[in-house]
Amino acid sequence: MQTKLKAIMDAAILHKASDIYIWPVSQDYQVSLRVLNERLELKRLSFTEGQMLINFLKFQANMSLSEKRRPQLGSWHYLYQNQTFYCRLSSVGDFLGKESLVIRVLYHEEGLLRGYFFPNQLTKIEQEARKRGLILFAGPMGSGKTTTMYHVAKQFGEQYVLCIEDPIEMYEPNFLQLQVNKKAQMGYPELLKLALRHRPDIFIIGEIRDGKTAQVALNAALSGHLVLSTVHAQSVYGVWERLRSLGVDAELLRQGLQMINYQRLLPTKDGQQKVLFDQLKMEDIKAHGKTKVMTEKWGDNLAKCYQNGWISREIWQKYQAG
Structure with missing residues (x-):
């Protein structure tokens, strides 16, 4: 066997x-x-x-x-x-x-920069992370969101990183990792409130699933922490709509939300996989139509991937809408 x-x-x-x-x-x-x-x-x-x-x-x-x-x-x-x-x-x-x-x-995150079509997109996240606040990630399961969050947190050296996940996605001995246990009444909101007493510098929250978790995460961001988390949404604009549907106040979001990232893991022509981001900084989030899904930059970068011979025509067409 x-x-x-x-x-x-x-x-x-x-x-x-x-x-x-x-x-x-x-x-x-x-x-x-x-x-x-x-x-x-x-x-x-x-x-x-x-x-x-x-x-x-x-x-x-x-x-x-x-x-x-x-x-x-x-x-x-x-x-x-x-x-x-x-x-x-x-x-x-x-x-x-x-x-x-x-x-x-x-999987481990060795060689992470080789896993991104445009490494400057990852650099952009790292730069925004230094301003603190809430940075959110969306994308389907298996698109590399947890790997990206862990990589960003590691860029801060010896700072205290606390993770709350359901379940733990990646073992990192230098982080304090807490796992959600609903039977023991240790959900995301309860663990977040407990974690704040530990006074970490950086939070990684596996997923914002409800209004309570969103509220605590934003409060942590507004109090000077860097908070990295994921939200279920099908586009970068969908993240904002998702949070509003959870009852999060728009003004609170404008104050605490630093950046939104939507990522997809695309197959390359050489048989590998790389991440492409669609990104919005808080100051870029303006009124938009309900039908708007991806930014123009997403389409431009996807076209560059095809023109450079990194992805096939089939993949280019398949991911036009994210």
């Missing part, structure tokens, strides 16, 4: 897959990878082999082997070419009792 698992993990890391799926399909198990939001089937296992693989992984992650139906979460690390990759595991059984398991692979 270790040999099968090694082959799967090595293939996932080689493809830079964000997730590994071990799912029951008919009378066997399908092992597939999520690469750039596309599913790639890796292999098929017999039903018995699939169950054995899931049990082996659950054992490694200190999950209950006897529990087959209820959702379980676990963590595990895998050593690949002298580099440790941290993994999050999630299992659940369907109505027939067939168990499935998903592994989220957490």
